[in-house]
Amino acid sequence: MARVSITVNGRKRSAEVETRLLLVHFLREQLNLTGTHVGCDTSQCGACTVLVDGRSAKSCTVFAVQADGAEVTTIEGLADGDRLHPLQEGFWEEHGLQCGYCTPGMIMSAVTLLHDNPAPTEQQIRDGLDGNLCRCTGYQHIVNAIQHAAASGSGR
Amino acid sequence: MASPVLPKLVGQRVKRREDPRLIQGRGTYVDDVKITGMQHLAFKRSDIAHGRIRSIDTSAAEAVDGVEAVFTGAQIAEFLGPMPIGTPFPSPDHRAVASDVVRYVGEPVAVVVARDRYVARDAADAVTIEYDPLPVVVDPEQALTGQPAVLHADFPNNAAVGPLPSGTGASPKAVDDTAIDQAFAEADVVVSQRMVNHRLAPTSIEPRGVVAHYEPGKDAMTIWSSTQNPHILRTFIAALTGLGQDQVRAIAPEVGGGFGSKINIYGEEYVAAALSKRLGLPLKWVEDRSEAFLCTIHGRDILAYVDLAARRDGTVLGLKLRLVADIGAYNMLLTAAIPTLTMTMASNVYAIPAIRATLTEVFTNKTPTDAYRGAGRPEAIYFVERAMDMLARELGVDPAEVRRRNFIPSDRFPFKTQTGAVYDSGDYAKALDRALEKAGWEGLKAERDAARAEGRLVGLGLSMYVEVCGVGPSSGLPTGGWEHSQVTVERDGRVSATTGASPHGQGNETTFAQMLADQLGIPMEHVRIHHGDTGVVKQGIGTFGSRSQAVGGAALHLAGGKVKKKMAKFAAALLEAHEGDLVFENGTISVKGSPSSAKSFADVAGYAYRPVKLPEGLEPGLSEEAFFEPSNNTYPFGCHIAMLEVDRDTGEPRLLKMVAVDDAGHLINPLIVEGQIHGGLAQGIGQALIEEVAYSDDGQPLTGSFMDYAIPRASDFPRFELESTVTPTPVNPLGAKGVGEAGTIGSTPCIVSAAVDALSGFGVRHVDMMLRPERLWRVINGGQA
Amino acid sequence: MIPTAFEYERATSLDDAVAKLAAAGGAGKLIAGGHSLVPLMKLRLSEPTVLIDIAHIPDFAGIREVDRKIEIGAGTTHHDVATSPLLRERCPAVADAAAVIGDPQVRNRGTLGGSLAHADPAADYPAVMLAVDADLHIKGSKGWRVVAARDFVQGVFTVDLAPDEVLARVTFAPVRTAAYAKLHQQASRFAIVGVAAALEVRGGLIASARIGLTGAASSPVRLSNVEAALGGQPASSETAAAAARFGGAGIDDLNSDIHASAEYRRAMIPVFTRRALDGALARLAG
Ligand SMILES: Cc1cc2nc3c(=O)[nH]c(=O)nc-3n(C[C@H](O)[C@H](O)[C@H](O)COP(=O)(O)OP(=O)(O)OC[C@H]3O[C@@H](n4cnc5c(N)ncnc54)[C@H](O)[C@@H]3O)c2cc1C
Numbered sequence A: 001m002a003r004v005s006i007t008v009n010g011r012k013r014s015a016e017v018e019t020r021l022l023l024v025h026f027l028r029e030q031l032n033l034t035g036t037h038v039g040c041d042t043s044q045c046g047a048c049t050v051l052v053d054g055r056s057a058k059s060c061t062v063f064a065v066q067a068d069g070a071e072v073t074t075i076e077g078l079a080d081g082d083r084l085h086p087l088q089e090g091f092w093e094e095h096g097l098q099c100g101y102c103t104p105g106m107i108m109s110a111v112t113l114l115h116d117n118p119a120p121t122e123q124q125i126r127d128g129l130d131g132n133l134c135r136c137t138g139y140q141h142i143v144n145a146i147q148h149a150a151a152s153g154s155g156r
Numbered sequence B: 001m002a003s004p005v006l007p008k009l010v011g012q013r014v015k016r017r018e019d020p021r022l023i024q025g026r027g028t029y030v031d032d033v034k035i036t037g038m039q040h041l042a043f044k045r046s047d048i049a050h051g052r053i054r055s056i057d058t059s060a061a062e063a064v065d066g067v068e069a070v071f072t073g074a075q076i077a078e079f080l081g082p083m084p085i086g087t088p089f090p091s092p093d094h095r096a097v098a099s100d101v102v103r104y105v106g107e108p109v110a111v112v113v114a115r116d117r118y119v120a121r122d123a124a125d126a127v128t129i130e131y132d133p134l135p136v137v138v139d140p141e142q143a144l145t146g147q148p149a150v151l152h153a154d155f156p157n158n159a160a161v162g163p164l165p166s167g168t169g170a171s172p173k174a175v176d177d178t179a180i181d182q183a184f185a186e187a188d189v190v191v192s193q194r195m196v197n198h199r200l201a202p203t204s205i206e207p208r209g210v211v212a213h214y215e216p217g218k219d220a221m222t223i224w225s226s227t228q229n230p231h232i233l234r235t236f237i238a239a240l241t242g243l244g245q246d247q248v249r250a251i252a253p254e255v256g257g258g259f260g261s262k263i264n265i266y267g268e269e270y271v272a273a274a275l276s277k278r279l280g281l282p283l284k285w286v287e288d289r290s291e292a293f294l295c296t297i298h299g300r301d302i303l304a305y306v307d308l309a310a311r312r313d314g315t316v317l318g319l320k321l322r323l324v325a326d327i328g329a330y331n332m333l334l335t336a337a338i339p340t341l342t343m344t345m346a347s348n349v350y351a352i353p354a355i356r357a358t359l360t361e362v363f364t365n366k367t368p369t370d371a372y373r374g375a376g377r378p379e380a381i382y383f384v385e386r387a388m389d390m391l392a393r394e395l396g397v398d399p400a401e402v403r404r405r406n407f408i409p410s411d412r413f414p415f416k417t418q419t420g421a422v423y424d425s426g427d428y429a430k431a432l433d434r435a436l437e438k439a440g441w442e443g444l445k446a447e448r449d450a451a452r453a454e455g456r457l458v459g460l461g462l463s464m465y466v467e468v469c470g471v472g473p474s475s476g477l478p479t480g481g482w483e484h485s486q487v488t489v490e491r492d493g494r495v496s497a498t499t500g501a502s503p504h505g506q507g508n509e510t511t512f513a514q515m516l517a518d519q520l521g522i523p524m525e526h527v528r529i530h531h532g533d534t535g536v537v538k539q540g541i542g543t544f545g546s547r548s549q550a551v552g553g554a555a556l557h558l559a560g561g562k563v564k565k566k567m568a569k570f571a572a573a574l575l576e577a578h579e580g581d582l583v584f585e586n587g588t589i590s591v592k593g594s595p596s597s598a599k600s601f602a603d604v605a606g607y608a609y610r611p612v613k614l615p616e617g618l619e620p621g622l623s624e625e626a627f628f629e630p631s632n633n634t635y636p637f638g639c640h641i642a643m644l645e646v647d648r649d650t651g652e653p654r655l656l657k658m659v660a661v662d663d664a665g666h667l668i669n670p671l672i673v674e675g676q677i678h679g680g681l682a683q684g685i686g687q688a689l690i691e692e693v694a695y696s697d698d699g700q701p702l703t704g705s706f707m708d709y710a711i712p713r714a715s716d717f718p719r720f721e722l723e724s725t726v727t728p729t730p731v732n733p734l735g736a737k738g739v740g741e742a743g744t745i746g747s748t749p750c751i752v753s754a755a756v757d758a759l760s761g762f763g764v765r766h767v768d769m770m771l772r773p774e775r776l777w778r779v780i781n782g783g784q785a
Numbered sequence C: 001m002i003p004t005a006f007e008y009e010r011a012t013s014l015d016d017a018v019a020k021l022a023a024a025g026g027a028g029k030l031i032a033g034g035h036s037l038v039p040l041m042k043l044r045l046s047e048p049t050v051l052i053d054i055a056h057i058p059d060f061a062g063i064r065e066v067d068r069k070i071e072i073g074a075g076t077t078h079h080d081v082a083t084s085p086l087l088r089e090r091c092p093a094v095a096d097a098a099a100v101i102g103d104p105q106v107r108n109r110g111t112l113g114g115s116l117a118h119a120d121p122a123a124d125y126p127a128v129m130l131a132v133d134a135d136l137h138i139k140g141s142k143g144w145r146v147v148a149a150r151d152f153v154q155g156v157f158t159v160d161l162a163p164d165e166v167l168a169r170v171t172f173a174p175v176r177t178a179a180y181a182k183l184h185q186q187a188s189r190f191a192i193v194g195v196a197a198a199l200e201v202r203g204g205l206i207a208s209a210r211i212g213l214t215g216a217a218s219s220p221v222r223l224s225n226v227e228a229a230l231g232g233q234p235a236s237s238e239t240a241a242a243a244a245r246f247g248g249a250g251i252d253d254l255n256s257d258i259h260a261s262a263e264y265r266r267a268m269i270p271v272f273t274r275r276a277l278d279g280a281l282a283r284l285a286g
């Protein structure tokens, strides 16, 4: 067991955890932040993507103890009160989701994508989603959603 | 009454209502369900493909701190019977947990109940099993020889079904080959090819999962499952746990994709329910992805010997299709029925005068197959379209023209094919023309030829498809083929509606609300659609076979019509008007021609629940239900065109252009329809280019995780170019056909045809999927594909 | 999905990491980005009992130029390597290789040191490290030692590192005329074949060449017959084409799996050698 203290969505959370507890399970089971999903066990699908210290990371591939002292942002922490984040707006406007299971991870990846490159080309968007799998949408509306957010100045 | 004029919503690109919760991480999927006292299950699974269990030692597992119980298959068999199937075919004994012989890698052998999923996994790993290995068979044609292994004693030579004949002159009693023999005798050309439509993993991004909660005090069970059909789940869970259907409530919470794989009722669900009842504890099981690759059904895996006979002018005279379906180790819910759909759809969009299809289904030491997006139809269309393409090449005719020559003319519907399908409506030439125009077919050919002149390997592919969906009349489905809906106008004028169609990404909460808002003349915000909970939705079948709009939507429309009719009676009493003269519009009910004589929708609703003067023959309240039984399936169709380049050095295929023209009849929400088609295209293209489930000769899965099984990424695709034509169906009041599977069915053959076209300079006629770079590289370098 | 239990410690310095490793005996395992180790642990293919986290050691990450040599801290993430202005300017091939590792999330956490120590035969960095002839600086209980990249990998997942040693940094002389070309495995995104080429060009002639190969064989190797064929030749596409042809020969431990047979991998070596050489030559012009 180990004591961890992680700032999640701006709130400091301390807990006694098993050292082998994955960050994704810490978020989902200890903090009840179930918006972060699990879609695989080999670190490919990206459904578990959150921001760790400001950059996208697969929370299924990080132990909670590794994140001790870190700042974590999950999908639940993205909107500004009632105001949706431009990427959330984009996904809604452009029908960027169907079953919605990949969506939180997709959006969190896109946050870093637009942070690094506020005006990406379509190809750059597609390449930037290499770490996120979606089985429903064929990606085209996801690309549109990110373009929508980029046009509204999300990355700036 | 100055309410704003409400726009008509049906046919509009309305934003989805399910999205706000999902984009904020507030959806509740099954793994998000938590119940006090809940324990977790983990399964110990076979790591060999075929063997007899000699011994199981669970003592170490039981000793793990936090373990509640460990059960072997033999122990479970004492209180859980064999798993039922949903088809009329004979089926071997299939247990949720094997007790005697294991027949594929991943088959459950023991189950652990423990405090949390970490402990459960530790304990499952601590179970030790000894097997006496048995010979393994993975090749279906070899399996049919009965060597080296027979999986089930009652099925000699591993033949699960068949040979089952279908087509011209075939009846259950006798087969008359005169017509088909004559067609081949008269033919100028015959193209023959063995083709494989290989095995796939459905791979919804949310794996399967279940929470079973039996409450001893109530003698009732609630079961949450990531399922496409909670009502069917309820039926089967009740049957196997010895409960009545009234004692079981099944809930499909938010479901993260299914694609057919979540139609089934799986062993893990039965075990969770049975153990919850036995232990009196809430139990959860959530599948790991590497379990999913082994234990969730696989799709396709049919090989075909195809012979197509034609005249020199391209007129097709006859088609022979000898099918061998590798169904894996057991029958699941619909397993045996899926390949029969391949026979049903063998005529595709063509008026083929003679068809002989024969189907054999075979057991092998692999994961069972069942419905995967398209389910039987993609196979048919693939075989026929590849053969049509080979015919075009053989005759030196444009692939579009060969197809056009054989279309069922638009004035011959309903059209009965030689394999017994009755197509409802169609205009295939229109779809072809729109696609050729949209793609710029002639220009593309010039572009391809110019690229070739530079030494590039560029090819074009075209395919036509028709598929059977919107299933279907009750005669064709053991569950019944209807759908149910109940529409309630609440006291405040808001509307609650239920649908038995249980969505998992299809957006029914939006499309169905659009429909009711239009039908009742109220804002869409006032309509709420309930689904996926047998405690709320009285009856239902579920979502598969692209049926939710065509059958579920139709039921909703009927129920909405009934409630509207009753409401009109109350309004007529209030307004002292004739009910036939009332107009439902903009949140009011008014008398036609005198708009000042009106009541708000809410006022009439309120009155219906406190009718101080109850109109004669009327009961209070506004809640009406309907079962819709379609008279037939629907048959959407379309034309897909692909342009593809193969890297001369590496054999890597790269999709350059993808055009899809689809006709699904009337569209309720074109935005959602586009999404469905995009997703379907992605899966169809994925099959052709990057997806394949592979096994070693000893039955070990070689694609057991995303490290080895690829599904498409965003960077694999160009922008898809879509268009639709609209040929309504007469079989339901909406004229809507269903669109969930279309993209998957049309795209696969045209990708392969494009690759063959790109490599035509190397003398190749056909290349089996998937188009692994190495396979294409071998063609380029003169080897066999 | 669930790893076995372990003890977790955080190292505060390189010396601390070494001390903790030594104290753990053989049971200790370093964790940096965790993007090779955690997936293995989740599948229970690796079950260490003590994890020593080196990701928080000060100055363990960073890229700088010292005495005309580039120095990359072992803890530097793939993302930081891929986007380093210094590398983009002085030795872009290294950044190129980092940029095609896995996906963005993997690059945000995986580290150079972790990749090299893990020695996955399909990893990307090993090829470039051979091509730039990197030195690996290793700290252990007995002090520092330096191992050349070409001597570091001893086999599949095995490297020249004692149980109490930490790879601290990598140094190499920057080469501008260098490039990396990769054939992706579709599912995992690892390299089926990856070739890095580094050329020293003087007066229009190739003075020396180093070609590193990954993915194709059980461990990364230099393609010495290609290097020999390039030496002294004009720096041209024709030279590249002619020399690349020697690429597939002489390697006898080619990998073979469902994604690519040994025969195909052999054939791809010249193809990607050619692409890497062309990429390097293109930088000559630019
Ligand atoms: C989805 C996915 C895709 C990937 N695709 C690619 C790809 O295309 N190409 C590619 O090259 N890689 C790929 N990787 C692997 C990735 O690059 C890893 O990050 C990298 O190989 C390991 O770095 P790490 O810091 O994460 O190491 P860790 O996982 O922390 O450690 C790996 C091993 O190295 C040891 N170690 C770590 N640091 C040191 C050190 N400083 N000194 C001594 N030993 C040390 C650890 O003890 C452990 O044994 C992929 C990984 C994932 C999850």
Ligand code: FES
Pocket (backbone or CB within 6 Å): A037, A038, A039, A040, A041, A042, A043, A044, A045, A046, A047, A048, A049, A058, A059, A060, A061
């Ligand atoms: S759950 Fe799939 S990458 Fe994390």
Ligand code: FES
Pocket (backbone or CB within 6 Å): A096, A097, A098, A099, A100, A101, A102, A103, A133, A134, A135, A136, A137, B205, B256, B257, B505
């Ligand atoms: S929306 Fe279903 S997986 Fe992406």
